[in-house]
Amino acid sequence: MSPEPTTDVGTPPPTVLALRHAAKTFGPVVALADGTIELRAGEIHALVGENGAGKSTLVKILAGLYHPDAGEFTVDGQPVAFRTVADSKAAGISVIYQEPTLFPDLTVAENIFIGRQPKGRSGLISRARMRTEARSLFERLGVPIDPDRIAEGLSIADQQIIEIAKAISLDAKVVVMDEPTAALSGVEVDRLFAVARGLRDGGAGILFISHRFDEIFALTDRITVMRDGRYIGTHDTAAVTTPVIVREMVGRDIAQLFPKVEAEIGDAVLTVEGLSSAGVFSDIDFEVRSGEIVALAGLVGAGRTEVARAVFGIDGYDRGSVELLGRPLRPRDPQAAIDAGIGFVPEDRRKQGLVMDLSVARNATLTLRNSLARFGLINGARERAVAAEWTKRLQVKTGSQEYTVATLSGGNQQKVVLAKWLATEPKLLIVDEPTRGIDVGTKAEVHRLLSDLAGRGIAILMISSELPEVLGMADRVLVMHEGRITAQLDRADATPEAVMHAATASREHSA
């Protein structure tokens, strides 16, 4: 076991950072209603919450990227008000984001030291010193990365390591790690933990954001839970159990959250055989039958989205076949997939799902643009009628069909994405993280809708990183790990442990 933090004797260590009752809104959207976090020196503190709980907004306030609308913020007991990221850095806060933010054209060493490169006697940047310092950092971390190569093309794990090297070289007293392990393999996670403990023992406060409970319980000293933009509570890790935390995170019973309706499962709609794409995924075999919801589970970066994109024809693949209702689908041709009866609700609705500057009506009918046209011209009246019908069916809350879709809230935007695919009357609907970043109420609506669609014989392939969603919705769960399907579980066998086990399969082998 990890050694006890030095809290048992004498006074607790001083609070190095405290944010209390912070609020932040964007237009009509309340991103953070009451964010509170207290971080002590020499502790690893977990911050947990579902997607959309306000964790990343809170992190961005700590980083100096967002200015809170209200709240109290102190570092070392002194009130602070960061105007810029540089202010936050100067206060000793270092943030490692989920998606590493390296400069692709600069060298690795320069990425670590940008803005504070070591200088030589001439007063100019000394590349030699920068190189040796970078090299010694990597040696400390135990990773062989060439400091002189450019950052472009580095694996996510290596990028993460560089971010950590950056934080170490800054001698930060607060290190925020936003889901640092999401894309790491077993050995890499172990190495990261060793580094984190080293930093803690050196007196830094570490805020560790993660969805993985095994990691949280293995690594952290205290846990703070957030839900729906609010602070819920803080616990000593040793004195609490996973179910307690989950209950606080979710705030209600999982069973009532997922109104799963038993649908009659028919013949195969989608058949995928031996699908491989070098370096991305390999030997993917599965089928989705009518009326069935199949979940594709796994960690971020396991290749789930990539498989779905290849099926739909956004990306190509090297080997294998994709058949819809027994007929082969042309690779690399999304229009062919749409014509054959596939709909795809993508992961990133702002960049992939919607054209934000177009009206609700236009977005809702974008998939139908060819069939709405007669003699090559789009029939405006029919377009509006179709849009009105589908936005009404999905209860999209908007003042008018003519408003740009950017004015809608996240949940309503997602409904527009669903509307535009349901309007094509698909036989197979692929949904990638269908409820990411939308509020609880709409989440339930989306779940009910998916259930309902399955009930009407539509085959559904759902990618989700939220375990409750996977377990609550799916008839079958396919678990992917490092580009391969590592488990295929029926609803009855799909326990959180079984899914997590398959999703992190290699952890056991490597450790």
Added chain:
Amino acid sequence: MTDTVTSTPTPAPTPPPRKSRVGGSRLAAVLRLREFPVALALILLVLITYAANPLFLSPQGTKDLLLNATIIIILAVGQAIVIITRNVDLSVGSILGLVAFGTGSLFANVPGIPIIAVFAVGLAFGAILGAINGLLVTLARVPALVITLGTLYIYRGLNNAWAGGTQYFAGDRPDEFGALSVDTILGFPIITLLAVLVVVIVAIVMAGTRAGRDLYAIGSDPDAATLFGIPVGRRVFIAFAVNGLLAGLAGVLYASRFNSVGATTGTGLELDVVAAAVVGGVAIFGGSGSVVGAAIGALLLTTITSALTALRVDKFWQQAIVGVLILAAIIIDRVASIRTARRLRMSEARDV
């Protein structure tokens, strides 16, 4: 599980075997330089032309070559700074025109004004015009292409309004001023030496100072630069101001080098300048390339004109060749980056 890892105060895992990913010798590194293709093209062009017509590299020939390149080199260096930050400044031709005319009118209206004062005024004037661009781009967050297209018109219009039909000729200016572009030191015209000095200073700043490196970071990924706390607005503003300053210097030198300055001086230069930077390996979307490359690009483009004459090729081919060079530079860049990506992927794959 993870707690099998022993937790020691300082993580000290086994030192890794040093992997040689540097890949090849020093020669390979030179071959991969972004400036390499353009430098090679320039050398080949000069050698071939010299072989065909030795007069091409006669003292007078060399001097003409350098004189023709001087102004465009200075402009290309300034433009490279701006392009590296993922911006562009189309107004440089107009800035040069305004400053050149201003120089002419200073000499004509303030008899006996010291040359150094004229330089100071010209540089300051250029810097102010550049700073206006920078201010508009950073404050309004509108793409530089649009803003500087607008100021291209406005500055040109101001030049027209100011000059009207007036032109100032070399006769209005002191002989010592004109001598700057006639006299040589070791065969190099003085204004060319000035341009070389500019290239050296800017190259050192871009490669050797934190602010210079920030510009590369901004161009490489502006969002990451903001996340990282780099003062993006301030840096971009300064890049535009410096570019204006250099365009101002080019304007003053233009008045020294050419006989007349008037309302249309410097019209249409902007695309040549951007072309020089692109040919010199400065990536149009920022983040990579160097001012030395841009300077070589400028030298190559101007040398082509002289080379065609020396080779007795129809001079009308010059512009078409410039076009081909620009396209070649973009394609080489793309092919190189695809190959780098593939090489990195292969080495990564071996590591797994």
Added chain:
Amino acid sequence: MSDPRSTETVEPTATSTVSADTTKTLRDEPRGRTGWARILLGRDAIMIYLLIATIIIAMISIPRFASPVTVGFLLLDVIPVLLIAMPMTLIIITGEIDLSVASIAGLTSALMGVLWQAGWDIGIVLVLGLVIGVLAGMFNGFLVAVFGLPSLAVTIGTLALFRGLALVVIGDNAVANFPPELTGFFTSKIGATGIPTVMIGVVLIVAVFGVILHFTPFGRGLYALGFSTEAARFVGIHVARSKFWLYVASGGVSALAGIFWTLRYSSARSDNASGLELAVIAAVLLGGVSIFGGKGSIPGVVAGVLLIGTINYALRLGRVSDVVLIIVTGTLLIASVVAPSIFDAVKRRRHDRRVRRELPQAQPSGSVSA
């Protein structure tokens, strides 16, 4: 240290109305307009009002402005820009750009001159002029759409290349002796209206582009493409193919502008229409097309082109020197792009202030006002 939990405990009932939410908004924002208000207050409408106001002011204050002669010359002047602005609008909406248009027009002009002088039939000369433009457009389209190279850099290259080819073809000669019937036709007017006869063709082309952009599935796709290539691919739009055809159209229309230029001035030269690319882009952006892609309309662009044309012509008639014209063009361009972002910034600041008033203020000093 006190327990931070003391402030707020678990409160399950209140939680469903916060966070990124569908139901609760901080008082209703003005979210946009609908129906007629939308059309009458939209950006296109404002451009048209501006245009009408400019015309009225010019008619009142400049003596010889209100005449058929004005209409004729004004329109003849704007035709090349108006023509090229059509494909340019579509290209910029997809987030790309074409700087080589004026060079294509020049290349067409040069080729026409040489072929005509060599004694070719004028019909064939016209067809070949058009063909060379289409080929040039295909070349651009190939590099940008198929190769995926950045259009800004590529078309700076082809700007030099095509202009260079024009020089190679015709050198510094000028060919002027085109058939008078033809050149006469290009300056002829429809009856007493003063409207040039060729305007019929121009209006047709504008209409075609307007219909393509606003009423066809292809046009719908272009907006999606300009906003996000990914979003476009997800609805089955063929990204490369769409862009390729836009560059072909741009080449073809630029060639038409080159033909018009040659026959209107009865002069084929290598430097015909040089510098026109920037005038076209300025007009398109003034007409409300976003340089980021995804936004813009044909009516707006037509109004933008006519606005610049009218101001230029009026000022010239009013004996204001050419000088001011350029300044006006530049200022209009900058104002048209800067104004919306200033407007947005003001709106955001007002919104932020209101939010701060409405939220409970635990500690006002905790926030920094921008």
